[in-house]
Structure formats: structure tokens, C-alpha cells
Amino acid sequence: MTVFQKKLWIGLVVMAILSPLGIYLPRRFGAEDAWGEWGVETIRKMLGYVPEGMRRMADFWKAPVADYNFGGEGSAFSIQVLSYIISGLIGIAAGGVVLYALSRVLMKRKIR
């Protein structure tokens, strides 16, 4: 790995550590409602009803770490912050592994 590449990786880890700013700032400036899922209830409040297809499909998938939060809805802010950092690291790892494996396969096929 070159020095430049090492620096970039360090930058990415720093980004992951700072990432909770992405939940803190919206909350600080009163934009927190924008974050996360808009429950069917919120939509009912605004529209007066819930569109039929939306109601049917909204809970189509139960994500293992919904909203980058291991603590679930309503968990303490400290848990959210920690979850967010860990999610960032999982993201780095998962994306890295998939793309590394993919590039290995593509390069191998090329040589043959």
C-alpha cells in the first residue's frame, strides 16, 4: 500500500468516527424529524389517510440494523452515536469485501 493510499484509509476511518455528526446536526437544528422512517402514523396525520399501496408495502423488509441503530427506535442518544460509528465501519468492511471479491473474479476471468 502506498503512503497516499494509507492516508486515504485513515481519512475514511476518521469519517466513520465523525459520522455521528450526521445524526447530531439535524437534531441540533430541529431537522430531526427528517431522519429515519416516516411511520405510517406520520403520514396519516399529514394526509388524513394512508395510501393503500404504501400501507401494504411499508413494512416489506425488516432490516437487521434499521436506521443504522442497534438500539432500536427510542434508544438513548449515546447508543445511537455508537451504533452509527459501528454501522459506518460495517459499511466500509462490507463494501470493501464485496468489491475486492468482485475485482478478483473479474481479473481472474480476464487472464484466462
Next chain:
Amino acid sequence: MCHEGAAFVVFYLEVTMHIPDGYLSPQTFIPLYGVSAGFIGLALRKMKKELSHKQIPYLAMAAAFSFLIMMFNIPIPGGTSGHAVGGAIIAILLGPWVAVVALSVVLIIQALIFGDGGITAIGANCFNMAVVMPFVSYWTFRIIRGKEKAGLRTLAASFLAGYVGLSVAALFAGIEFGIQPIIAAGPDGRPLYAPYPLSVAVPAMAFQHMLLFSVIEGMVTAMLLKHFMKNEAELIYAMREDRD
């Protein structure tokens, strides 16, 4: 109520650059699955031919970078928040086709593991952020940079690549939302999916990005390109002589 509705649509459409399940009708999300799958297939073929050893270490970094920058939700005080995508710099450094694959992988991971963006909407989200954005950004950069070597014009081109790329991606998302009431209404005339018309959805998506998030995408793109021009100039796909 009308005013409330407008305020609501502004905040709820905003973060839905990652469109959730239930907002798009099957008539919309199924074709977009097809289009995105087609582009990913083409991109993999292209990568098989062109991918160089020099690019490989940067593939994983590109995915990591995009994943992380999308976690930085930036508020517009008082209501909404959104984020940059990182698609422009990836398209400039590694080429638009590599960007299609790297960004698609990120978006699929976000949907499956973190519920950020719907499962039914993976095709739509990939189309907006992993297909439209990299190609618009890449060609904006190439056209505006013209034949300049490496100066102010190149940096301006990279800023605009980010700015225009993200704005057009947001515009597409706005269109996808806005056509829902037209193409999918129940027998009672009520919309079945995203309820707001084009006249509300398109400005809500496009203007907010043009106001803030696209500016950030542009600045990040220019800043990173500057670093790469100094440290790893031969890597930069959009500035290589032998590309295409």
C-alpha cells in the same frame, strides 16, 4: 392543511433520495429494476475488459467513501436534511462504469442491512444515484474541462460535475415520486403510493439539492480531485489520454 401538506412533503421527500418501500408503484419500480440490472451487467462486462491493477485498491475505498458520506446528514435548519453521495468523484477517478458498480453495491448494502432505501426501490435508487449520477457527473466534467491540462477550469469542472450530477439525480427521484398519483390511484381516486404530484415533488427534490447538498457534493469533488491530481495523477480516469 394545504400549507401543512406542503411543509410535510418538503421534509419527507428530502431524505427520500433513498426511496423507501411503499412510495413507488410496481409499474415504476419493476422497469427501473430492469434498467439498473442492465447497466450493472454492462458495467461488469466493461470492467472485465478494462479494470487495471492500479484501480483495484481504490474500488473498496470508493465504496467506503460513498457509504460514509451518505451518513453525514446535513440539516437545512428548521425542517429537512440530506446528504452528498460521492458519485461524482468516483466517476471522475475510476470512470462512470466502475462507479455504477461501486455505488450499486453500496446502495444494496444500505437497503438490505440498514433499511436505508426500500428493497422494492433498489432498482430506482440504483438508477438515480448509481447510473444517472455517475454519467451526468462524468460528462459534465469532461465537457467543461475541455482540453485544459490541470488548472482552475479543471477544478471548476469537477465542482460542477458534483453539483449537476447530484441535482439531476434528485430531479429523477422527484419525477419518480411525482408520477405516482398519475399512474397509480385507487377506485376512489386516492393515490396508492407517493401522494404528491410532479408540481410538488420535483421542486421539493431538485431545489433543496441545488440549494445545499449539491454544493457540498461539488466542493467535496473538487477538493478530492485536487488531492489526486497532486498524488496519483495517472489514476484519474477522466483525465487519462487513453480512455474510451
